Amino acid sequence: MSEYPVRTEHLGKTYSSWFSSRATEALADLTIEVPEGSVFGFLGPNGAGKTTTINMLIGLLKPTRGQAWLMGRSPMDGQAREHVGYMPEVPTVYPHMTAVEFLDMMGQLSHIETTRLKARIDEVISEVGLKGKENIPSIEFSKGMKQRLELAQAILAEPKLLILDEPFSGLDPIGRKDIRDLIVRYNKERKITVFFSSHILADTEIMCDWVGILNHGKLEALGMLEELLEVQNIEISGKNLRPEGMMFIEKMGDHTVKNGDVFSIFLKPNTATERVEQLFHKYGASDVKVKKHCKSLEEFFLQTVKDASLSKDEEAAETT
Numbered sequence: 001m002s003e004y005p006v007r008t009e010h011l012g013k014t015y016s017s018w019f020s021s022r023a024t025e026a027l028a029d030l031t032i033e034v035p036e037g038s039v040f041g042f043l044g045p046n047g048a049g050k051t052t053t054i055n056m057l058i059g060l061l062k063p064t065r066g067q068a069w070l071m072g073r074s075p076m077d078g079q080a081r082e083h084v085g086y087m088p089e090v091p092t093v094y095p096h097m098t099a100v101e102f103l104d105m106m107g108q109l110s111h112i113e114t115t116r117l118k119a120r121i122d123e124v125i126s127e128v129g130l131k132g133k134e135n136i137p138s139i140e141f142s143k144g145m146k147q148r149l150e151l152a153q154a155i156l157a158e159p160k161l162l163i164l165d166e167p168f169s170g171l172d173p174i175g176r177k178d179i180r181d182l183i184v185r186y187n188k189e190r191k192i193t194v195f196f197s198s199h200i201l202a203d204t205e206i207m208c209d210w211v212g213i214l215n216h217g218k219l220e221a222l223g224m225l226e227e228l229l230e231v232q233n234i235e236i237s238g239k240n241l242r243p244e245g246m247m248f249i250e251k252m253g254d255h256t257v258k259n260g261d262v263f264s265i266f267l268k269p270n271t272a273t274e275r276v277e278q279l280f281h282k283y284g285a286s287d288v289k290v291k292k293h294c295k296s297l298e299e300f301f302l303q304t305v306k307d308a309s310l311s312k313d314e315e316a317a318e319t320t
């Protein structure tokens with residue numbers, strides 16, 4: 001049995017209904033392993049199959065094909081779900097309950113002992129930024145406040161694994177940063193593994209160490225973020241490089257930039273950068289810096305989805 005917090009093998013889902021002959025393949029064949037202690041960003045355009053996957057992971061939906069495991073157990077196994085905090089895509093908070101009442105109900109369902117539950121409710125309400133709003137019926141909450149309350153219930157029982165479906169939707173930039181920081185803190189300090197779906201690539205890039213990109217139900221990219229966003233070029237810069245050094249060094253790279261007394265050269269990733277760095281020092285440069293420039297996650301995501309669509313078009317053209 002796998003001890004990965006989340007693992008899937010050839011997981012697939014085709015929706016079909018008794019009143020229509022139309023079947024939708026929402027997830028084709030997903031095989032992933034989410035390492036313990038990681039933050040895994042599950043990305044994909046609208047309709048890619050993210051929520052379908054998450055619903056199968058938490059046992060809300062039965063797979064058509066393949067299998068999923070949570071902590072090495074079936075998602076249908078109550079013991080596996082005990083350790084999982086789940087935040088749905090659409091908040092399920094009861095409109096006439098206050099935040100405290102909702103969390104109290106969720107805590108009792110998770111069998112949290114009464115004294116601990118009271119302290120924990122206070123704690124999570126502060127952590128998600130709902131202090132002062134905890135006794136208002138949630139019908140009066142904004143979308144972002146409901147989202148915060150939904151996250152509060154997910155972390156309430158101090159799970160080992162957090163599964164979050166679009167945790168940033170409905171949040172303003174300050175809210176997004178608060179929630180991002182909270183998720184990262186739970187990951188780093190409490191060693192909680194996080195698996196989340198999102199469209200917000202900037203937040204994902206800051207938080208994640210693993211990324212999977214889904215498109216039309218197919219996994220198009222999977223890996224550690226730093227490996228996927230491979231180094232595009234390396235910049236070496238220094239102040240007050242002597243002119244003869246500039247003339248010599250500029251032949252060694254793609255292009256150079258001079259900005260005041262700072263001279264920079266951009267090199268291909270496989271260039272012997274140590275040699276160029278030595279030359280900066282040899283020709284009198286001070287404050288010599290080496291910086292790796294990588295693709296942004298947005299660039300990588302857009303390229304991956306575009307490539308996937310092109311190959312789908314090619315396949316379609318070949319079969320007609």
Ligand SMILES: Nc1ncnc2c1ncn2[C@@H]1O[C@H](COP(=O)(O)OP(=O)(O)OP(=O)(O)O)[C@@H](O)[C@H]1O
Nearest residue numbers: 015024025026044045046047048049050051052053
């Ligand atoms: N209950 C359902 N019955 C039939 N088809 C469905 C059902 N739920 C989802 N689908 C279809 O499955 C595909 C994947 O949907 P899913 O909700 O998993 O995507 P998603 O990646 O979460 O999208 P979004 O980013 O918009 O939340 C879509 O084509 C969708 O129309």
Ligand SMILES: [Mg+2]
Nearest residue numbers: 050051052089
């Ligand atoms: Mg979704």
